[in-house]
Amino acid sequence: MDTHKQLTIGLFGFGVVGEGLYKVLQQTPSLKASIKKVCIKHPGKKRNAPDALFTTDKNDLLQDPEINVIVEVIDDSKAAFEIVSTALQNQKDVVSASKKMIAENLRALLDLQEQTGRSLLYESAACASIPVIRNLEEYYDNDLLHSIKAIVNGSTNFILTKIFEDKLDFQQALLLAQQQGFAESNPALDVEGYDAANKWTFLLTHAYGIVEQTSNIVFNGIQNITTGDAIVAKAKDQHIKLVAQAKKLQNGKVAAFVLPQFVKQDDHLAFVKNEYNGVVIESGFADKQFFYGKGAGSFPTASAVLSDISALRYQYKYEYKKLYHHKPHELSDDFYLRVYISFDDLKYIPREKFEWIEEWYAQEARKYLVGVIAFKELKQNTWWKENNNSLVVAADPVIEEVETRKLKKKSLELAGIL
Ligand SMILES: NC(=O)c1ccc[n+]([C@@H]2O[C@H](COP(=O)([O-])OP(=O)(O)OC[C@H]3O[C@@H](n4cnc5c(N)ncnc54)[C@H](OP(=O)(O)O)[C@@H]3O)[C@@H](O)[C@H]2O)c1
Numbered sequence: 001m002d003t004h005k006q007l008t009i010g011l012f013g014f015g016v017v018g019e020g021l022y023k024v025l026q027q028t029p030s031l032k033a034s035i036k037k038v039c040i041k042h043p044g045k046k047r048n049a050p051d052a053l054f055t056t057d058k059n060d061l062l063q064d065p066e067i068n069v070i071v072e073v074i075d076d077s078k079a080a081f082e083i084v085s086t087a088l089q090n091q092k093d094v095v096s097a098s099k100k101m102i103a104e105n106l107r108a109l110l111d112l113q114e115q116t117g118r119s120l121l122y123e124s125a126a127c128a129s130i131p132v133i134r135n136l137e138e139y140y141d142n143d144l145l146h147s148i149k150a151i152v153n154g155s156t157n158f159i160l161t162k163i164f165e166d167k168l169d170f171q172q173a174l175l176l177a178q179q180q181g182f183a184e185s186n187p188a189l190d191v192e193g194y195d196a197a198n199k200w201t202f203l204l205t206h207a208y209g210i211v212e213q214t215s216n217i218v219f220n221g222i223q224n225i226t227t228g229d230a231i232v233a234k235a236k237d238q239h240i241k242l243v244a245q246a247k248k249l250q251n252g253k254v255a256a257f258v259l260p261q262f263v264k265q266d267d268h269l270a271f272v273k274n275e276y277n278g279v280v281i282e283s284g285f286a287d288k289q290f291f292y293g294k295g296a297g298s299f300p301t302a303s304a305v306l307s308d309i310s311a312l313r314y315q316y317k318y319e320y321k322k323l324y325h326h327k328p329h330e331l332s333d334d335f336y337l338r339v340y341i342s343f344d345d346l347k348y349i350p351r352e353k354f355e356w357i358e359e360w361y362a363q364e365a366r367k368y369l370v371g372v373i374a375f376k377e378l379k380q381n382t383w384w385k386e387n388n389n390s391l392v393v394a395a396d397p398v399i400e401e402v403e404t405r406k407l408k409k410k411s412l413e414l415a416g417i418l
Pocket of ligand 1: 073
């Protein structure tokens with residue numbers, strides 16, 4: 001094997017990540033990787049690099065036979081997919097950070113890698129600096145991976161930290177995140193959970209061989225979390241975090257979702273604050289392992305891109321072991337979740353949809369209940385994220401079987417609802 005392959009890079013994008021990579025590569029000459037050309041969108045912008053490096057013609061990179069690696073770090077998922085697929089078809093290896101593009105085109109990208117035999121690596125797209133994809137691929141055997149839960153979005157984690165620790169309300173915390181560069185000017189992708197759910201789709205592929213579209217994942221963001229919810233969490237000595245999780249059920253299928261969640265003080269994820277990300281993996285014999293690091297930013301993200309570039313020197317490829325070498329898992333809808341939901345008006349809460357209700361608080365303007373509900377109900381309906389309803393799953397939310405009939409009536413009676 002040629003372990004000293006010379007890498008000649010064509011770089012798409014010279015924004016936060018692209019410029020970060022340019023600087024990081026200048027500080028790692030031992031890598032034998034050099035950027036030959038950079039394709040950007042707006043030629044008029046001032047750049048911290050020589051003018052001759054830049055072009056707006058993608059073919060200057062994609063059709064150059066000397067360029068053997070395309071690094072794609074642009075912010076337009078449609079254009080990114082075109083660039084990445086053409087590069088693979090032109091027999092170039094590719095490194096990408098574009099999580100939205102990867103999630104939107106997962107099946108097509110899997111096919112393209114098979115057809116062309118080229119490598120597509122995207123570690124930085126998941127948790128930026130945390131090497132989670134390669135660990136899931138190489139280290140955790142299918143049967144041993146019991147569960148994985150993670151904070152994969154730095155912006156929402158920053159906002160929740162400010163709501164909890166500095167007692168800001170949601171709007172103030174969002175503004176601060178934008179001022180400090182942790183949230184986009186249009187923050188919906190992060191705040192409403194799309195970014196975390198996008199990442200979760202391809203992490204599920206590497207963890208369990210599941211290939212799903214984001215639209216088939218149950219998810220929500222933190223847009224409805226109120227200071228009242230934070231007060232309830234504090235009273236229970238817990239935090240609220242946006243947690244992506246997947247858990248293998250007794251029937252061999254996988255329960256997966258991305259929802260705000262109560263996190264106990266002694267949970268590893270409670271330690272993950274501000275723009276940081278964290279991943280807790282629970283496996284057969286090793287018990288719990290915790291990965292922690294910066295989930296965004298120029299150099300942390302560029303460091304993962306650099307590591308992917310470095311892996312290409314020895315022709316590293318994702319083998320998608322759980323998909324191609326094991327029997328891939330399927331997602332399950334057949335389980336229950338223990339949830340807390342706060343609301344302005346009881347008319348927006350279909351109480352009959354709950355298997356049972358365990359806690360009920362109705363004394364102030366903002367009311368809440370804690371109950372158990374079928375996951376299918378959340379998948380098929382949207383009332384739980386409308387009309388200012390705020391749903392937060394419990395610390396250990398997944399319940400596989402319930403003796404519904406027996407418990408439901410009794411608990412409703414106890415809650416004084418029947
Ligand atoms: N920022 C992070 O912390 C982070 C972390 C992980 C992953 N990512 C992902 O990495 C990617 C880049 O993010 P970023 O924060 O670096 O974005 P950014 O700062 O907005 O920069 C985007 C760059 O893409 C260029 N561009 C846009 N459309 C293009 C096209 N059609 N052809 C060529 N260049 C094009 C822009 O060119 P101009 O300069 O000419 O406008 C700009 O240089 C995104 O997919 C993002 O989701 C970002």
